[in-house]
Amino acid sequence: MKYYERIRQIREENFLSQQKIADLLHIGQRTYCDYESGKTRIPVDRLIILARFYDVSMDYISGASNIEGHFPTE
Secondary structure, three states: OOHHHHHHHHHHHOOOOHHHHHHHHOOOHHHHHHHHHOOOOOOHHHHHHHHHHHOOOHHHHHOOOOOOOOOOOO
């Protein structure tokens, strides 16, 4: 699974709107929509914010693994 498919899947599983996540990332909803569609690559620092928010590993949110894991606490 590609990272942009994963961030959409996780958002929808948590019943959150694109606007809610865009607000979390301090970006516009259109920019976040572009991340989810794969039109624009999401910067790593924003991917880290999402992984922390959803409490999933970076491997999972980036699509490198299908094992959810947890975001490291240290």
